[in-house]
Amino acid sequence: MRAGAFIFFMFFIAAGLLLNFITPPFQNPDEPHHFGAVMVYALGEDKRDFVEKEILRLMDENDWWRFAGMGRREPLPERLSEIPYLMGYYPISDFRERLAGLTFYHFLLGRGIRLTGVENIGVAYYGCRLVSFIFILGSLLLAFSAFRKMATRWGGFFLFVPFFVLFLPQFAVLSISVSSDAPAIFLGSLFFCAAFSLISGGFRAGPLALLWGSAFLGLVTDRSAFSLIFLAALCLIFGLKITRKNYQNYIVGAIALFLVFLLAAYFLVLLFPLEIDNSVSLISQNWQRALRQLPRLFSVSDFNRRFYISLADSFLLRFGWMAFSAAKIFYWVWRGLVVLAGLGVFVYAVRVLIGWISRMSRGNRQHFSLVFFCAAAVFAQLAGLWGYYGANKILPQGRYFFPMIIPLVFLFFLGLENLLALISRKAVAVGLGTAVVFEFIFFGYVVWTYIIPVFHLTLKAPHPGI
Secondary structure, three states: OHHHHHHHHHHHHHHHHHHHHHOOOOOOOOHHHHHHHHHHHHHOHHHHHHHHHHHHHHHHHOOHHHHOOOOOOOOOOOOHHHOHHHHOOOOOOOHHHHHOOOOHHHHHHHHHHHHHOOOOHHHHHHHHHHHHHHHHHHHHHHHHHHHHHHHHHHOOOHHHHHHHHHOOHHHHHHOOOOOOHHHHHHHHHHHHHHHHHHHHHOOOHHHHHHHHHHHHHHHOOOHHHOOHHHHHHHHHHHOOOOOOOOHHHHHHHHHHHHHHHHHHHHHHHHHOHHHHHHHHHHHHHHHHHHHHHHHHHHOOOHHHHHHHHHHHHHHHOOHHHHOEOOOHHHHHHHHHHHHHHHHHHHHHHHHHHOOHHHHOOHHHHHHHHHHHHHHHHHHHHHHHHHHHOHHHOOOOOHHHHHHHHHHHHHHHHHHHHHHHHOOOHHHHHHHHHHHHHHHHHHHHHHHHHHHHHHHOOOOOOOOOOO
16 A cells, blocks of 8 residues: 555656646646735735736746737736736736735745745746645645545445546646645645544544634635535534434533634634635625525526536646647546436435435445535535626636545546446446546646647757758
């Protein structure tokens, strides 16, 4: 197992180094204004003009305008807020308004850069890439640890799951993105590791602290991590193991936990009043909109079809500001697998509903609680995305689901396992193993057939002048 973890670790290190060298700066969505906010915190407000000009210069040197699908502007703008494509085509005087007040991560990273004394924008950019990569690597190791424990407890398909995440092209591409996505993914992975531990092993102080700590930090880090705070409360319900003998202990524990929760919330508001206020305001607006629009989530309209296709396809691969993709055949296969996995989860649910749950052992009941919690997590994220994007007729990106990568791929493999099990147990191992092998091949194919040719189109001829 240690050898497997080492290979797992080294593969991602190698993939990250390769992607870092072949992907030009700012070729992931929203990087300019995220990095700009970091550098303003690093160098000071009085250097904002300098920061923006240097970022625009770096973008121009790396042909950002062409890769983003527009012609190079002449003369170049002097501010990021003068580029409608970046600002969402709304009149914005300060590019940081695009961050909706969620600048906790940018503040910490900027202060870290200030401590190093680095003022060169290019050097700082690649330093921020390294920080993002470390967060994503940490997320992968958390997933590996979580599913290895599940394999020890329940056997089955769990060891396939972390390799699916490891070879997922879009996840790897995002690992070098300078934005708040990487810490949000790490917080989501930490959250679900703690949640799985609580659901399968009961209440313990360590996992509880990690669960609520990651959920609270998610509130001030990124919109894609907002749902963690609701899921933390839900996890407590799934983790309850109340009997006649221990119910008093649970009452005392619930009161203590509530007091700790209030104390933590008080200090969080005290330390980050503006960030918490912005987050609560965004959650409130999105929640109300999501509730009003929720019935439309299940409609069969043309927009809904495009909404779900956009989510699925960009979860697999849409790199360079969602501009570039693989051949269509790969997406049709991927969509088919997603549909089959959904059917498999439905098969699992039917087996439970027809009475299988009444004959479950304690371990199987924990497994069912885990499945239900993961389904609730995925639905909560989907409802949040619908309330923020779908209700406004905006197509979402699959990366917004990456903080839920652990429950999402868990359900994906659970669904495929249940369908393949209708054939035979051998079909499960062969089918899931084959899927992971083909994904590994696809990842290499994507790098050498799509990403490198897009960003490095010149194969120089041996003849001068050609």
